[in-house]
Amino acid sequence: MPVITPALSREPERVQTPGPDRSIVIVGSGLAGYTLLKEIRKRDPVTPVTLITADDGTFYAKPNLSNALAAGKDAAALAGASAEKMAAEQNATVLPHTAVTAIDTQAQRIRTDQGDLPYGKLVLALGADPIPHGLAGDGADAVLAVNDLAGYAVFRSALDGKQRVTVLGGGLIGCEFANDLAHAGYAVDVVHLGEWPLERLLPVEAGRRLADGLAALGVNWHFGRTGKRVERTAGGYRVTLDNGETIEADVVLSAIGLRPRTQLVQAAGIATGRGIQTGRLLQTSAANVYAVGDCAEVEGLHLPYVQPLMAQARALAATLTGTTTPVSYPAMPVMVKTPAHPVVALPPRLGTAGGWRVECGDDGVCALHVDEAGRLQGFVLTGSETGRRNALVKALAA
Numbered sequence: 001m002p003v004i005t006p007a008l009s010r011e012p013e014r015v016q017t018p019g020p021d022r023s024i025v026i027v028g029s030g031l032a033g034y035t036l037l038k039e040i041r042k043r044d045p046v047t048p049v050t051l052i053t054a055d056d057g058t059f060y061a062k063p064n065l066s067n068a069l070a071a072g073k074d075a076a077a078l079a080g081a082s083a084e085k086m087a088a089e090q091n092a093t094v095l096p097h098t099a100v101t102a103i104d105t106q107a108q109r110i111r112t113d114q115g116d117l118p119y120g121k122l123v124l125a126l127g128a129d130p131i132p133h134g135l136a137g138d139g140a141d142a143v144l145a146v147n148d149l150a151g152y153a154v155f156r157s158a159l160d161g162k163q164r165v166t167v168l169g170g171g172l173i174g175c176e177f178a179n180d181l182a183h184a185g186y187a188v189d190v191v192h193l194g195e196w197p198l199e200r201l202l203p204v205e206a207g208r209r210l211a212d213g214l215a216a217l218g219v220n221w222h223f224g225r226t227g228k229r230v231e232r233t234a235g236g237y238r239v240t241l242d243n244g245e246t247i248e249a250d251v252v253l254s255a256i257g258l259r260p261r262t263q264l265v266q267a268a269g270i271a272t273g274r275g276i277q278t279g280r281l282l283q284t285s286a287a288n289v290y291a292v293g294d295c296a297e298v299e300g301l302h303l304p305y306v307q308p309l310m311a312q313a314r315a316l317a318a319t320l321t322g323t324t325t326p327v328s329y330p331a332m333p334v335m336v337k338t339p340a341h342p343v344v345a346l347p348p349r350l351g352t353a354g355g356w357r358v359e360c361g362d363d364g365v366c367a368l369h370v371d372e373a374g375r376l377q378g379f380v381l382t383g384s385e386t387g388r389r390n391a392l393v394k395a396l397a398a
């Protein structure tokens with residue numbers, strides 16, 4: 001079996017003796033993988049680090065994908081440093097277009113489609129896959145999902161000269177795309193199984209305000225519905241819903257959710273739940289194997305957002321460079337990028353007793369989740385009420 005040379009190359013034949021046991025291998029060039037690399041380098045400029053990624057390794061900020069139309073940016077404008085530049089800046093080896101296909105936790109080696117590589121410490125920053133939409137029909141294979149820069153480039157070229165977009169899913173990503181598209185002048189339909197958007201995060205009053213804000217921008221909601229079929233028509237696509245209703249569209253975007261990439265680690269016998277299970281040291285059930293970002297479930301919590309992955313990367317970088325550091329999270333409100341009616345949510349911990357106290361003003365909603373002893377455990381703010389965010393974060397921290 002060939003050994004991949006620790007250089008920016010896709011040619012496994014140029015074999016070189018692999019690094020020593022201290023070597024760190026990171027898999028994934030999303031925000032989790034690259035943030036970890038940067039955090040390691042802040043603490044340790046020399047330990048050999050190899051970052052392997054199935055994509056081209058371009059640095060970019062994924063949250064920008066769902067408001068890029070408003071920002072006037074296409075995929076090329078969203079692209080940051082190339083893999084080569086990241087490698088040079090961070091004194092690391094970056095291997096793009098290299099997919100890890102197996103992990104041997106006993107021998108501490110990974111297999112890739114370019115050859116094998118040993119590791120001293122292995123960090124999985126594999127991200128999450130879009131949940132398959134499961135639609136039938138001869139247009140089902142044309143349904144798009146945007147979960148990386150390359151996917152966004154495909155989406156933008158599909159929008160070229162088109163008008164009507166159907167978004168499947170009214171969660172965070174679906175709402176953000178709906179806002180961005182409607183603001184840019186597209187006719188947007190959103191098909192959502194829940195009775196209001198983001199129903200798992202927001203109490204009904206807040207969800208309805210968000211729905212109204214987007215509707216005022218022209219978004220056409222289909223609540224309590226799922227898509228069943230997509231057929232090609234002379235002018236585009238026809239989406240048929242579970243109640244038989246049909247929507248004509250030029251582009252169909254699925255935003256029904258993401259699920260952590262766990263297949264690789266399951267095959268290696270590493271423990272998974274919703275994601276790759278770790279404790280607060282980010283270590284998986286296998287020695288010297290760690291997980292961060294959207295693929296990780298840390299102490300039972302799967303938090304697929306930027307702030308948690310930053311905290312994980314900082315803690316893990318400290319641990320890998322000699323200072324054992326469990327991750328701890330500050331209060332991390334989720335900001336929904338829907339300028340038509342902005343939302344900030346800091347949900348209570350799962351299983352927290354109590355309920356929502358909701359105050360609705362003319363321009364926004366303030367919902368406080370209070371436990372039985374009257375203590376604040378979480379909040380949701382919408383519209384003009386989002387200005388209270390910092391005060392409530394402070395109150396929660398206290």
Ligand code: FAD
Nearest residue numbers: 028029030031032054062063100126127293294304305306
């Ligand atoms: P990813 O960015 O998915 O990176 C995974 C990496 O692993 C990729 O480089 C991939 O190629 C690589 N990989 C996977 N499998 C393999 C393999 N077998 N071999 C080699 N490489 C592999 N969060 C917020 O906090 N705020 C927001 O406003 C926000 N907006 C968002 C908007 C959109 C449209 C989306 C999709 C997400 C948004 N999020 C937001 C979530 C946030 O972007 C993610 O939590 C974060 O980017 C995840 O980073 P990651 O590195 O864990 O995963």
